[in-house]
Amino acid sequence: MTPEKRAAYWKANVRLLVILLFIWFIVSYGLGILLVEPLNTIHLGGYPLGFWFAQQGSIYAFLVLIFVYAGAMNRLDKKFDVDE
Template sequence: MSPEKAQAYWKENITTILKLLVVWFIVSFGCGIIFINELNAIEISGVKLGFWFAQQGAIYVFVILIFVYVKAMTKIDEKYGVDE
């Protein structure tokens, strides 16, 4: 792989990671701490939504983001010819 192509590969990889980290930050810190009062106005099955995000929602989103990352990196690897 040429140095230019390798640099483009890593730039796309880091960009993907940063986007996913921003989503995780918004869900875990934003929904679990900052917007908790607004979200607590919504109840689902007797559980306040802000509490749910703080206790379980952020973990579910993190697991989903792992699968999104795997899918995104598979596409990037195929694009740059470094897939297995």
């Protein structure tokens, strides 16, 4: 792999990580801590939505992001011809 191609691959990888970490931050910190009071006016399964995001929502979002990352990295690996 040429140095230019390696740099482009790394740049795309870091960009993907930043986007996914930002989404996780918004879900876990933003919805679970900052917006907890407005979300607590809505109930999900008998529990306030803010409480739900703080306790389970961020975990579910993290699990979804793991699968999104794995799929995106597979596509990225194929694009840069570094797949197995």
